[in-house]
Amino acid sequence: MAEQHSSKSIMWAIIIVAAVLIAILFPLTNKSFESAANNNAGADEAELRIQPVARFQLAKVEVAEAGGAPKDGPTVYNSVCGACHNTGAAGAPKIDAKGDWTARLGAGNAALYAAVINGKGAMPPKGGAAKLSEDEVKGAVDYILSKVK
Ligand code: HEC
Incomplete structure (x- = not known):
């Protein structure tokens, strides 16, 4: 039980x-x-x-x-420079307006590189992206030049 x-x-x-x-x-x-x-x-x-x-x-x-690997010209341009150079913001010469560039191109590539690396007028040094290497900046300038020449 x-x-x-x-x-x-x-x-x-x-x-x-x-x-x-x-x-x-x-x-x-x-x-x-x-x-x-x-x-x-x-x-x-x-x-x-x-x-x-x-x-x-x-x-x-x-x-x-x-x-890591350096960024190429188009990548730098699109992420940093395009903000001003696509629209002409702050009086920036536009990437799709060859006339904005004719006078500047005469200064030569070295002067253009230096202008971006050191800053010029309303453009801060390296377009405001201080982390960019000089080669990355030059790549972005070359990209612009390939469009405006
Ligand atoms: C905050 C807006 C701004 C950004 C971001 C910017 N720019 Fe500029 N850029 C300008 C302006 C404004 C000028 C015209 C400066 C002047 O002539 O006084 C200029 C001028 C230039 C010139 C011509 C310089 C000369 O000597 O005539 C080049 C080349 C250039 N920019 C490339 C670049 C590149 C490459 C980047 C990205 C790394 C960049 N810019 C980012 C505003 C900008």
Whole structure:
């Protein structure tokens, strides 16, 4: 009798534990079904979940760039110089207006490089991107010259 009683209470204990587990786990599985059913929400959720990792990777890339390969002329132009030279902002000679350049070209490439490296008028030294190497600046000037000559 006593043996039967204890095995009965073990059975009840197992049933109760199983019920509690199901009560805890079912909402979780249900949630993942929901996000799987709605593909867009699922993608957003996935993006949110990987975001810190993606940020970390970006930071790593930036560090690599700072000490890494030099940027080529078009890249430097588009990220730094275009802000003024695409639109003529601050009175900058425009990249698509050859007339803006005719007088300046006469000074020769060396003078143009020096003007950008040291700054000239409203243009800050290196176009405001102090991190650029002189070769990167020259590459950007060469890119402009290839468009305006
Ligand atoms: C903040 C706006 C601005 C940015 C950014 C800028 N420039 Fe300029 N740039 C100017 C202005 C304004 C002038 C005209 C300066 C003058 O003649 O007084 C100029 C002039 C020049 C000239 C002609 C210099 C001369 O001696 O006549 C070159 C070449 C040039 N920029 C290249 C660049 C390059 C390459 C970059 C990117 C690394 C750059 N600029 C970024 C505003 C800018």
